[in-house]
Structure formats: C-alpha cells, structure tokens
Amino acid sequence: MSTAAWVTDAAGAVARLAFHTESLADLGAAPVALEAHLPKGTAPWSILALEATLAGSDGATGVHIEFSGAGVDLSKATGDSRFETVLAWDKPTGRVLLGSAASDTNAQAAPLTVVLTDALAARLNANVGDKLAFLIPTTGTSVDAIVGGTSALVPGSTGAYGILADLPALSEYALGAGERVPQLSEVWIRTQQPASVAEAAARIPDLPAKVSTIASESTAAMLAPVVTALYWGMGGALLLAAIAVLAITVALAAARRGEVIVLRTLGVSNREQARLRMIELATVIVAAAVLGLASGLVVSWFTVGILARTAVAGLGDAMPAPLQPDWALWTVLVGSFAVVLAAICAAYAARVRRQAQDTTSREETR
Numbered sequence: 001m002s003t004a005a006w007v008t009d010a011a012g013a014v015a016r017l018a019f020h021t022e023s024l025a026d027l028g029a030a031p032v033a034l035e036a037h038l039p040k041g042t043a044p045w046s047i048l049a050l051e052a053t054l055a056g057s058d059g060a061t062g063v064h065i066e067f068s069g070a071g072v073d074l075s076k077a078t079g080d081s082r083f084e085t086v087l088a089w090d091k092p093t094g095r096v097l098l099g100s101a102a103s104d105t106n107a108q109a110a111p112l113t114v115v116l117t118d119a120l121a122a123r124l125n126a127n128v129g130d131k132l133a134f135l136i137p138t139t140g141t142s143v144d145a146i147v148g149g150t151s152a153l154v155p156g157s158t159g160a161y162g163i164l165a166d167l168p169a170l171s172e173y174a175l176g177a178g179e180r181v182p183q184l185s186e187v188w189i190r191t192q193q194p195a196s197v198a199e200a201a202a203r204i205p206d207l208p209a210k211v212s213t214i215a216s217e218s219t220a221a222m223l224a225p226v227v228t229a230l231y232w233g234m235g236g237a238l239l240l241a242a243i244a245v246l247a248i249t250v251a252l253a254a255a256r257r258g259e260v261i262v263l264r265t266l267g268v269s270n271r272e273q274a275r276l277r278m279i280e281l282a283t284v285i286v287a288a289a290v291l292g293l294a295s296g297l298v299v300s301w302f303t304v305g306i307l308a309r310t311a312v313a314g315l316g317d318a319m320p321a322p323l324q325p326d327w328a329l330w331t332v333l334v335g336s337f338a339v340v341l342a343a344i345c346a347a348y349a350a351r352v353r354r355q356a357q358d359t360t361s362r363e364e365t366r
Contacts, residue, residue, distance in 0.1 A: 001063075001087075003034055006049040006095075006175055009041035012168035014048065014181060031068075047098050049175045052085060054092040063087040067096060097176055112165055112173045113148040119160035121150045134163065141179040143170070156186065158319050219312050226311075231329065238337045245341060249281065249348040253355070260355045270356035278349035285341055 003019040017036040038045055052065040067083045085094030111131060116124070126132060130147045145165070154162040167184075174181045191197045194213040202211045263273050305321040 001065075002053050002055060003065075004051045004053075005034075005036065005047055006051065006171075006181065007038065007045050007047050008168060008171070009043065009045050011042045012166075013041055013184065014168065014171040015039050015041070016051075016181070048172060049095045049097045050083060051093065051095045052087060053094075054087050054089065061088045065094065093178070095175060095178065110173075110176075111144045111146040112169060114145045115149045115151055115154065115164040116147055117154055117157075117160060117162045118150050118152050120162065121147070123161065136182055138185070139180040139182050141174055141182060142177070143173065143179075144177075153319065155188075223311055235333055238333060242337060242340045242344070245285065246344050249344055252281075253348060253351050257355055260352060264356050270353050273356050274349040274353035277352045278345050281348055282345050285345070 005017045005019070006014060007017055008014045017038070019034040019036055050067045054060060054063065063086065065085050065087060083096035083098075085096050087094050116126060121127070124132065126147050128147050128149060131144065132147065133142065133144050135142055143165075145163075151164070154164040167182075171181050173179075189197055189201075194215070198211045198213050198216075201209075260273060264270070300323060304323055308321040309319070
C-alpha cells in the first residue's frame with residue numbers, strides 16, 4: 001500500500017507528496033508515521049487531501065485506512081483530527097478531503113465554474129449559469145462544470161474553442177471527484193526583466209523545462225525583412241508617382257501653351273491663369289489620392305489579417321489581427337510626398353505664368 005498527501009502553496013500550485021510504501025502483512029493495526037519534505041513553493045502550504053492506494057493486493061477487501069494528525073494539526077483546517085477511507089481490490093484508491101464534508105471519493109463534487117470562449121458558447125448554445133460536462137484531454141479527467149462567463153479568447157489558446165478554469169479550484173474538484181489531478185504544463189511569469197528571469201530559470205538544475213519569452217517566440221525577427229521591403233516598396237511607389245506627376249505637368253504645359261495666349265487675349269491676367277491651372281492640377285491630384293487611399297484601405301481590410309495569420313505558425317482564426325498603421329513612418333512618407341506634389345504644382349503654376357508673360361513673336365501670336 002502506498003500513501004500520499006496533496007498540498008497546495010499560497011500561489012495555488014498543487015503538488016503530490018508521496019510517503020513510503022508499506023506491505024499490508026507488515027502493517028497490521030499498528031500506526032505508521034508518515035513524513036515527506038515539502039517541495040519548493042510559496043508558503044504557507046495547505047493540505048488538500050490524503051490518499052491511500054492498494055497495489056498488488058488481489059482479493060483484498062475492507063482495508064480500513066485511518067489518518068490522524070501528528071506533525072500537522074489537521075483539526076485546524078477541518079474541525080476534525082481523524083479521517084478514514086476503505087479500500088478494496090475493486091476500489092484501490094481512496095482519498096479523504098480536508099475542509100470538506102466529503103469523507104472519500106464517493107461524494108459528489110460541486111460543479112466547477114468555468115469561462116467559455118464566445119465561439120464555443122455559441123456552438124453549445126450555452127449561457128451563463130448553464131451546466132455542462134467535458135474531459136481534460138491530457139488526463140482523461142471528467143469535469144462537471146457550470147458556465148460563469150464567456151470571453152472572445154482564453155489565455156494560452158489561439159483556437160476559437162477553449163475553456164478557462166481556476167487551477168486550484170480544478171485541482172480541488174479533481175481530488176473531490178476521485179479523478180486524476182492535472183499537473184502544470186506551463187508557468188507564466190510577469191516580469192520587467194524577461195531576459196534575466198529566463199536566463200535564471202534555464203539554470204535551475206532540477207527543472208528540465210523549455211524557457212521561452214515573448215522575444216524568443218516572436219516572429220518579428222523573421223518578418224522584419226519583409227516589413228522593410230514593404231516600406232521600401234511604398235517609398236519607391238511614391239517616388240514613381242511623383243515622377244509621373246512631374247512628367248504630366250511638363251507635357252501639359254507644352255501642349256496647352258496656345259490656351260495661354262487665347263486667355264491673355266481675352267483679358268485673363270497672368271496671375272489668374274497660373275492660379276486656375278494650379279487649382280485644376282491640385283484637384284486631380286487630390287481626387288486621385290483619395291481614391292487610391294480608399295481602395296488601399298479596402299484591400300488591406302480584407303487581406304492583411306489573412307496574410308498575418310498565414311505568416312505566423314499556429315495562429316488560429318479566432319486570434320484578432322487588426323490593422324495598426326505605423327503612423328510615424330506613414331506621416332513621414334505621405335507628408336514628404338505631399339510636399340513634393342505641392343512643389344510640382346507651384347512649379348507648374350510658375351511656368352504657366354511665365355508663358356502668359358512671354359509676348360515674343362511666335363506662331364500663336366501672329
């Protein structure tokens with residue numbers, strides 16, 4: 001027969017303390033002192049349950065196991081100092097819970113309060129206060145739960161379907177229901193110095209765990225060249241657009257020179273001609289810019305999120321990928337482009353004005 005105690009520290013971490021194994025033939029009715037060393041954790045510690053398990057005792061029935069406090073005063077947590085469970089070959093494991101009216105695993109545990117993702121709640125048609133049952137895949141533990149709320153996502157999961165439960169409460173539920181207690185697979189640490197904490201955690205000799213940080217798991221380093229290339233592409237496109245506008249203004253100034261002479265003959269001043277032609281060009285440029293920005297936003301709205309999820313491995317469809325413009329760089333590039341266009345418009349107006357002032361003999365003035 002083996003015995004153990006389930007304990008929890010102040011942070012809610014649950015641990016199983018295994019005592020030594022004894023032969024039933026050697027035990028008899030004599031009391032046996034059980035002792036174990038607490039693992040590393042945050043004091044104070046609390047005992048959740050005491051456990052006894054038969055192994056290799058085929059045909060054994062009516063094995064009464066009684067726990068009483070010696071080094072630990074059990075009555076402080078429960079009001080009682082003696083606990084008993086009965087084992088048999090068909091019920092090899094028995095637990096006694098501390099701080100609960102249940103005396104063994106036959107008692108019905110209260111439903112566990114959980115939070116569902118919005119997608120899962122819609123799939124199950126579950127509302128707050130509804131009851132449901134599910135299995136924990138890693139342990140096969142069956143859990144009867146009650147919905148305490150919903151959320152778009154739950155921490156640690158990128159999928160649309162997820163369930164969130166308080167770990168200490170889940171552990172106590174599993175103990176009370178006689179199920180396997182889920183063990184920690186991840187520990188999240190919030191710190192202002194993630195690199196230093198990760199380095200210290202990696203040096204812990206008895207912790208064969210993978211230590212990762214946001215920086216080590218981020219795809220930013222891999223995607224940085226792509227983002228840089230897109231920025232250069234944006235700058236190149238704006239440069240080509242500015243060159244195109246400049247070429248068009250030069251061609252317009254040469255092709256519409258005759259209009260200048262006609263308008264001057266009709267009494268339109270040089271300054272007024274320059275102003276009208278600049279307004280005409282600026283109107284076309286502004287309209288083109290508005291249409292270009294609108295079409296770009298529409299295309300980005302429908303494609304950027306899909307491209308972002310494709311670029312990051314393991315990112316589920318439920319994870320939001322909102323548009324977040326780089327306003328600083330966007331302002332610099334677009335602002336520079338606007339200044340260049342304004343200079344082109346001013347140069348175009350100045351050329352039209354010079355054409356209107358030119359009264360030398362040409363074919364248009366004969």
